[in-house]
Amino acid sequence: MTAIDWGVLVGTILAIVFYGIWASRRTNTVEAYLRGSGQFGWMTIGLSVMATQASAITFLSTPGKAFEDGMGFIQFYLGLPLATIVVSAVFIPMFYRLEVYTAYEYLEKRFDLRMRLIGAAIFLVSRGIATGFTIYAPAIILSSILGWSLNLLIVVIGTLVIVYTVSGGTTAVSYTQKQQMIVIMLGMILAAGTLVWALPSGVDVDSATAVAGALGRMQFINFELDFQERYNLWSGLIGGFFLQLSYFGTDQSQVQRYIAGRSLVAGRLGLLFNGFVKIPMQAFILYVGILLFVFHIFVRGPVFFDDVRWSQVDEGRRTEIEEAFDEAFVVRKSAALAYVQARKQRQDVGFFAERLQVAQGEVQRVREQAKALISSSGVADNDGDYIFVQFVLSTLPRGLVGLLIAVILSAAMSSTASELNALGTTTMVDVFKRLGWVGGSEARMLLVSKGLTAFWGVAAIAFAAFASLFDNLIEVVNLLGSIFYGPVLGIFIVAFFLKRVKGRSVFVGTLIGQLMVFVLLGMGQLSYLWFNVAGCLVVVMVAWSVERVLPQPVMSSEAG
Amino acid sequence: MRSVNGEEEPPPSVLGSWVQLYILEIVVLVVLVALFVGIGRYYQ
Structure with missing residues (x-):
């Protein structure tokens, strides 16, 4: 990297960090810190939702996937617009009406404390581990390619995120994500432009795409229904719908983005905006991989x-x-x-x-x-994750290399910030405050909230450093998400749509649904996207059946 | 749909109603899938 690249990289990253601290300088209440005082318009929410989902690995891996397998990965996202419609129509109005800080708070209002703690615990365990990976994945690739120290890179990424997330909470996270998305999209457009420009004379975009097509890389949609095939139209539409519904509707790192809207309309529009632009954006990133394939x-x-x-x-x-x-x-x-x-x-x-x-x-x-x-x-x-970054370093002009490394770091920081923000909030609201472990003045509560966010930041750095001991960590994390998302979604589906089902029945349903997912996992016959469908449906069906079979208690302490 | 204070809360008038927005999102999805199939066939 040249001095210009270093200047662009350091300048971009520090500008975003300082902007986050500056924009959130008036955050002095717990409400403002955890929920952003309801000040964001739909565009800020939309970009924040998008930046939370798009981690560094999205920009490193996606072009590599298209390079190796073509455009078929786009099918993974086909259920997303449908999921955003359901979340916008059902989940968001409910969260706004009850003015909750976390998705799991709603579970206590609807069922009981036990279900709230189960929801919060599943989120804290799965997201806590995944946050370490969000930092580790880009760090291992950049350290290998650039020859930088892995642990130093992990500490630098983690510390930068901790600084503004702890300082400004939800406000800092949402405002920096807006800047980060602009940097990310600008960088990807410039990378695509460079690839088109670098094609040999006589090979235009149409010819390049035709070459990729002749080699089977322009097949977006596979209509064949095969449950073992990871990506086809049906796994994308049905499995993807359940996965994205669970992610957007029950994962606090996303819920916290849209409940920070200045109104219910802003929250709903922000999420729907993501439903409109996510597929074209992913198709564009995949197409960068196609251009990269033809370039090589x-x-x-x-x-x-x-x-x-x-x-x-x-x-x-x-x-x-x-x-x-x-x-x-x-x-x-x-x-x-x-x-x-x-x-x-x-x-x-x-x-x-x-x-x-x-x-x-x-x-x-x-x-x-x-x-x-x-x-x-x-x-x-x-080596799929290394293909795009190799191109960045070997082909892009001076200055752009720094910008593209800033893109990767921005993506890592934006997802990590949302995750730390959500982990800190859930620990504070659903555990510490709910169980009466913390009390006192507003200033003290704010300090504890900041301390918990910092704790999760340090834990993520520690896990990222420890993660290098595992070879196939990405599989562990992907699996972890798919194992728990289905049953958690089932709990929320019962809460929203089966009004007569109470806490004890959904508790039994959750246990059996989770067990079923483990059995399916052990059998190894099903692509992981289908776990989300199976886990959710089993919880809903068992909870409904148990409620009908069990005798109604004479006295019930359960809420709702 | 009801807002926090119980009043009807539609999206900005230029966007129509919520139901129209949802239908538009589904239409966009169908158009995108059709476009992907078309591009795939053209470049196979």
Whole structure:
């Protein structure tokens, strides 16, 4: 990185941090700290919701997914607009009407304290671990690519987030996320522009897309109903709907964003705005990956995108693979140019497409050999997360490199800030305050709220540092989310729609629903998106059945 | 839909009613899926 890049990187990040502290300087009540005093308009909420969901790994992994598998990952988001409609129509009005600080507070008003504590505990455990990963995932990639110390990077990212999140609470989080989203989108648009500009003469965007299409990377939608297939139209629409409904409706890191609106209308519009723009935004990020794939057809990229791991394998074998890759690259490049030429001259492209596919098969075969070699040395062979950042460092002009690293750090910081904010709030409101562990003056309560947010920040840094001991942490975290989201959503669905069902029945339903998800997990026959559907439905059905079967208590202390 | 103080609270008039907004969101989703299918077929 040059001095200009450092200037852009440090300037951007510090400007956002100081802006967050400045914008929230008048936060001096617990209400303002935890709920932002209800001051945000729909645009701030919309961008805040979007920035919370888009973590650094979104911008590192998504282009890599398109590079390897094409546009099909877009199906993961198809249930999102439908989920935002339900949350906007049912969940948000209820949260505003009851003026809750957390989603779990509602569970006590509707059921009992036990259900509130279960909801809060599930959130604190799963989100507490995931926050460490939100910091760790970009740190491990940037440290490997840039040669920076992993632990130093984790501490720097974590400390910057802690500084403004602890200082300004929800206000600081929402205002900085607006700036972070602007930086992120600007950076991604400039990266896409550079990729288009860097394509060889004679290869325009249409030709590049056609090359990707000929190699099967422009298939967005798979209509086949296959429960083991991770992404198809049905898992995206149905499984994705349940996952996103649970995420937006019951995860405090999102609930806290839209209950901070200046009105119910602002909260609902902010979330619906996300439903309108999320799919086009993800399609754009995936398309950056497609352009990257085509770019590397014409400009030789690394055979394996993580230099550090690649440099650690046997040198002789590595040289053999590099030579084979050189040959395969030249053949594929010439096949791609012939395909583009034939298409422009409106010839029958069938033959050229077939030749290109054979050439791609050979490149793929060599890359598989490289991965097998990496694997044989006992380390993970996935380099998808490194593809985009490799391009940033090797191809982007001076200044833009700094901006794109700022994009990745901004994304990491925006999600982490929401998570710390929500973890601190849930611990304060649902545990400390509810159980009477804290009391006294407003100033004391504010201090405890800040202390709890700082505690979760330090815990996230500690977990991120400890996380390097696990090889496949990303799987652990993805699995953790999918295991708990379904049953939690089931609890809220019962609360909203089955008015006669009481706390004891939904408690039994939650236990059985959670058990069912563990059984499905053990069987290993179902793609993880379907866990959300199964967990939710079992909780709803069991709670409803138990309520009908069990005798009604003469005296009930349960609320609602 | 009722607001905190119990009054009807529609979105800004330029956006129509909540139901119209929801229908628009579903229409946009259907158009996007159709567009994705179309692009996929054109570039296969």
